[in-house]
Amino acid sequence: MSKGRFGVHGGQYIPELLMNAVIELEEAYNHFKDDPQFTAELNDLLKNYAGRPSLLYYAEKMTKDLKGAKVYLKREDLNHTGSHKINNVLGQVLLAKRMGKTRVIAETGAGQHGVATATAAALMGMECEIFMGKEDTERQALNVFRMELLGAKVHAVTSGTQTLKDAVNETMREWSKRVHDTHYVLGSVMGPHPFPTIVRDFQSIISREIKKQIIEKEGKLPDVVMACVGGGSNAIGAFYDFIGDSSVQLIGCEAAGHGVDTDKHAATMTKGTLGIFHGMKSYFCQDEYGQIAPVYSISAGLDYPGVGPEHANLRDTGRAQYVAITDDEAVGAFEYLSRTEGIIPAIESSHAVAYAMKLAPTMSKDQVIVVCLSGRGDKDVAAIARYRGVQIYE
């Protein structure tokens, strides 16, 4: 079996042209991940630039309203650039710099990863190009301008379904044109090995902090940790340090779009089948001939037909459960959290909030749920207004 496996999932299904690039990346990562200077520099950036540790906030009003388990929110939305994406990006761009690369490229869905990459590239003096599905450049127009403001060049991808999967295709194509000076900052726990491992390691700071913070506040581990899942980077980050703690239930919330029984969803775990795509073996939404299905979600960041291989394995082993949340439920949660706690969550994160709203009332008052609030919702305000029939454009 090849490298980077999580059960049967993972691997390195990429063109020969890119093999030496991922091997070089793996070697560099293994070298630097325990290098005291590298980790000191990264920790300094995480603290003084990104603003870590992020808060673990007790959502008291939400808890009282739901009349069940205590709900805590892990405030990744308070990080610099407004989401958990910065955790991975600072690590990867720093690594790329150590590898002697001068240019970074990245895919982006909602634009959060693109913004984070453009930010880190600006900070560290790297050239930066972002690939974003044309449809996403339209629904997240503000983020496009934000990336340009940060000095990045944004390419609107017009191939295929013009969303996140096509942005990944195009970034891989671009990487195969120029590997010598370019690092592909993959934004989620997906793609060929070593990306799922590197991204998970950089994101696992979320669960390490949660564990420390919840023990300080509650004197015990949480009963449930939940997070939204597109590719799955904030979820794996929130789960990772709890995988060995069998009392902690791990729940990933994927996008059911208009419903898992319609053809408009992105519910890979609920409806997908085993396949090989984007460098990895995992679950994908696809037809019987292995053609990748066009997927749909109101959330550009969850609008992806696959899922990271470590999640696929957590599902296979039963260690984590995955549920599907519809657009309606997510928008409801978006509005609910805004009104109840004065926190506007990203529409992606709203999928996790929506499930917390369902689950908390079924649990007892001495139980604890931690919801990873992966990003802030400023970018989504116009889209939600349109969803409610108010014609606002950014």
Added chain:
Amino acid sequence: MNKLEQAFSSGKAFIPFITAGDPSLEITEQLVLKMAEAGADLIELGIPFSDPVAEGPVIQEADYRALSGGVTTDKIFDMVERVRKSCNVPIAFMTYANPIFSYGTEKFLRKCSDTGIDAVIVPDIPFEEKEELAPFCKEYDVKLISMIAPTSKERVRMIVEEAEGFVYCVSSMGVTGVRDEIGNDAKEMIKQVKAVKDIPCAIGFGISNPEQAAEMARFSDGVIVGSAIVKIIAQYGVECIPHVEAYVREMKSAIK
């Protein structure tokens, strides 16, 4: 001599690529027959994939055209079966890992063997993942073609030692598509291959005109041309057959 060896046995091989089902499977069937008549030594038949990451825009669009026309892997097998009634030209399938895996890898290769497919080329199955296909390729005697690229360097030995049929040398960095200039990487790569073992080397990616083909044929055993042909098909649609036939004739004579 197996059929792949036969492809390289009469001088330099000309290897055209077309996407099955672009613009229709009926046209693809006729194209295979006519390209064989025009001197193609091996035909690369693409099974379209929704997300062909190693392809440039020309072949991407051919894949979309074919898929939106309703082509499926089963229909392609049926078409190959019809071709085989009158034509013995070596044929290799070129596709991605997922269409094979989702079809059922064993079932796919058994059908390749049953219908007379001689080889498979799968750009997203590198050496490290070849166990995904190799045991079934062996069982059903379908050659799994190995690819090497300008970035392969010290990997060439390991890849070539286990290579069979021929080695597909990716001429230059990037994805498939017509290039104005093809660097010197290919020449160097082929030297490296031949130092490992005597196996035919065909060069692909970027070759479009007779001059480039002739130049590449000087130091290789065969020339693979995809995007340039797919462009002709895109331009002429159902009327493409004589144009493709003439192109194949011209290219074949350029490398003689």
